[in-house]
């Protein structure tokens with residue numbers, strides 16, 4: 001790939017990534033990642049191209065790079081990092097991919113997992129493809145670097161973060177946090193862990209590299225900057241932000257678009273700005289809501305059917321709790337290897353016009369199971385209605401709050417002081433990169449999660 005092609009690829013991907021996740025609305029944090037990123041890019045092996053650094057509004061714990069100078073951190077990983085040195089280590093790893101011009105491999109399935117639990121659970125690729133084509137812009141996210149590239153990026157992460165004077169041993173420590181947070185589930189691991197078979201080994205290697213760098217360069221006084229980092233992220237949103245939609249008591253509420261919907265009960269759930277998805281645990285069906293194009297529900301239905309080469313089998317004009325809608329049963333066929341065409345997906349699709357916007361609610365499965373699923377899809381979709389409950393509309397997100405201990409105590413005692421629920425102590429000890437039994441000195445800052 002030429003440098004021009006590489007940069008063009010980044011320029012094409014960037015607006016799609018922003019549309020998919022949104023930017024996290026905190027200008028001082030965006031400024032922080034840009035300042036550190038630009039400083040690091042200048043001392044990297046490739047200082048001559050333009051770099052772009054962004055924090056995405058996603059609670060998924062991840063950071064990734066796109067060729068051509070684009071680096072993304074989620075607010076999820078920002079909340080889990082515990083000092084500037086850890087942040088710099090991850091940043092160095094991602095800049096390393098760009099500086100070393102690592103080539104990306106298209107890894108469709110591996111990245112589907114990163115889009116969320118639903119895509120990960122869908123075993124029928126026809127269903128995943130259908131959901132994907134309904135919400136454009138996901139294909140460029142299916143990028144992955146090879147194992148050798150990951151190993152080299154770890155080395156560069158140590159080198160670059162050390163060069164801007166951070167202690168790279170902290171980067172190794174953060175691998176432990178990631179390992180604990182993902183529960184050692186390979187599919188849940190973020191980009192910079194997923195391609196490595198042995199994160200524990202990586203912890204050892206990065207520690208050794210950090211020690212060697214500091215010895216070879218006679219480095220002293222390497223920075224960790226724990227307190228300044230924690231103060232910077234004080235107030236960051238933790239977990240799902242209800243304004244973009246949330247589940248409560250089996251009902252999905254969307255405070256911004258102001259609707260509610262009762263999806264199939266007990267199904268897995270995944271929400272992003274472009275699509276909200278539900279799927280049964282065996283992955284045999286998919287139910288999702290996304291935006292649609294057209295002046296009327298009927299026009300939106302024809303457009304969608306045409307774009308996705310669907311055969312319309314039935315149609316019905318509907319009124320769902322006062323919302324005009326048009327429903328179709330449709331099938332999608334694929335050419336088999338012997339040249340014959342076979343129906344691979346059947347779908348019940350509703351196109352709704354709500355608050356001057358067009359939406360599609362889709363339920364799909366393999367043809368054999370469709371008749372069993374169709375009534376479940378229908379009941380869910382026809383529960384769509386306007387959201388008027390102000391308590392549901394005004395639900396606030398949880399936020400990380402930084403607290404200063406007034407005397408010596410264990411993390412567990414500190415959590416008790418701040419009335420942390422017992423059921424969430426383990427979760428928040430990982431968030432702090434600590435154990436509950438750790439003895440903390442007066443003046444130590446810790447993270448708790450409050451509204």
Ligand SMILES: [Zn+2]
Pocket residue numbers: 093094097145150153191192
């Ligand atoms: Zn990587």
